[in-house]
Structures are given as C-alpha cells and as structure tokens.
Amino acid sequence: MTDAPDILSPDAMHSILEDIETNAFRRIGEAAGLAELEPLRIEYLGRKSRMSHLLRSLGGLAPEDRTRLGARANEVRKRLEESIREKEAALKKAPPKQALDFTLPGAPVPRGAEHPITRTIHEIVSVFERLNFEWVSGREIETEFYNFTALNIPLDHPSRDAFDTFFTRGGNLLRSQTSTVQIRVMEKRKPPLRVVAPGRVYRPDTVDASHSFMFHQIEGLMVDDRTTFADLKGVIHLFLRALFGETSRIRFRPHFFPFTEPSVEVDVSCFICRAEGCSVCGQKGWLEVMGAGSVDPAVFQAVGYDPRKVQGFAFGMGVERLAMLRHGINDIRLFYENDLRFLKQFA
C-alpha cells in the first residue's frame, strides 16, 4: 500500500478557510508578545499548516472550484501574512510588558518591637505575676490627696520636697510617684491584695544623663491580716534573684519613707563585678534598686482600713534605672529620643 497524498475536498477547504477567518485573526490580535506570535505564524502559514496543505491540494480540483477556492485561499493567506507582519511591528514598538517574577523577594515589612522600657516593665511584672500579684494602673493626673496627704506626707512636712511635682491651676498635679496607686486600689478594694502598678511619673528635675522630668516606676503592694516584713524580704529576694541572677546577694538598709514604717532601701550585689567594685556600682559592690517597707498605719487610716486588723508591705522601683543597670546604658535620655540605632539593639 502506498501513501496516497491526502487530497482535500472543496468542502474541507471551505471549512479550513472559515476556521481561519473566525479564529486566526482573533488569536493574532490577542498575542501579547513576539514569543506568542511565532507559534501562530507556524500554525497558520508554516509548511505543515492546513493552509499549505490546502494550496497544495488545489491542483486536484475541478477547474471552476480551483479558480474560486484558489483565489479565496490566496486572499486569506495574504491577509494572514499582513496581519502577522503588522502585529509583529506593533509588538516590537510597544514597551515590553513587565512579567511577574514570583521568585523575587517581597518588599520588606519592618517589624516593630517593644521599647526597652516596655520590655523591662513586662519582665519585672511577669516575675510578680508568678507570685500572684496583679497588674493594676492608676492615673497620671492626680490630686494632692493621692500624691501626698493620703501617703502620710502632710503639707508642712519636709519630705514633700522629695516628691515635688508639676501643679496645674485647677488643683491637679502630675503624680511624682506610683505610690498613688496604693491609695486608689485600697479605696476600691478590701484585703487581701497583691498588686503591681507600672506607670509614668513626673518630677521638676533638670534633665541630664541620669535625670528626666518624666520616667517610669513600678509600685508594689501586698495587704492582708498577717503580711509581715519577713514576707517583704522573701518576695524581694525572689524578685531580685529572678532579675539579676540566682547568685545575687540582697541587702536592706534602714531609710525613711513617709508611707512605710519601718522603711528600707534595697541593694543588690553588683552583677558585673560580683561585689568586687567596678565602674557600674561606683566601686561600692552594691546597686541601689528600690525602696520598700511595711505600710504605715496612717496610710491604712487614710483609706478607711483598720490598722489593727490589716498589715502589709509596699515597694517602689525606677524602671529606667533598672533597665540602665541591666543593659549598661549610660544616659537616660536615650530612652526618649526615638533613635532607631539605639532602639534596634533591644528588638
């Protein structure tokens, strides 16, 4: 058997031309780039295309069919060639369409991070939370009663100076210590109480490397019917060892605060030199980190508690100071300048 040349019938030629008319021109028009145009040219005009097949088959047709279909086929072929040429020219002129490259890295989204002060507050509070203390907050704008009088700092007492602050005309002031929150909490609740109160405080200090007119404190208060100074020592020990390391030693020095009696200042052995003496502790071997004491009966009286039935302890610490000690920061102003070179070190 020989391969008979596949001769197309006039009907078959007719439908090929129809198909080209309806599809080829549309597809050429839609080609989005030269790479899409070339396959179309091959499909419709190439040596193996149906058009070539058709032209080759014309010789086998009856003369009248040959003239009619030959003319039509040639006309369609010319138009196809023209259409491809025009499209090619247009694509070459048009700016190349930007192809999407999914392998390129995305635009970076900068990640935020906690400010070192916020982070220090969270670290400190989380230690107290493990001891069942609850995070509470007070107000930054206060009255004289909460910042002074209720905390056993009478108008004529010299200890007012230590807690001096900014006053407004309307009789309000910016709190100069978070001890105000002791009063706010005890006014509202009955013992037993275990709270810590982080927040901002304000003082009319001249700004320098270790002073700021605004800084942060964390206040602590525990009250029930038999909380003693021994409990204070236990809690402070646990807290400072969690913060400065389990081998830290802790020292209580007698001091005066109006709202506690007895009052102490608490030192932790220098975690840099292990109490040998270095520049961080000023050759002392010890770092002063907080004030504390047993709640003064006068404070209980101010909030309507019966001092014969309740007892408790309170403490207060400066957040900036603790953050500076732990991270070796030598200027308090760095916390407030929003300099990313500084802040990124804590991200």
Ligand code: DAH
């Ligand atoms: N309020 C004190 C200050 O600003 C810190 C303080 C000391 C708070 C002793 C206390 C405390 O609760 O018992 O310097």
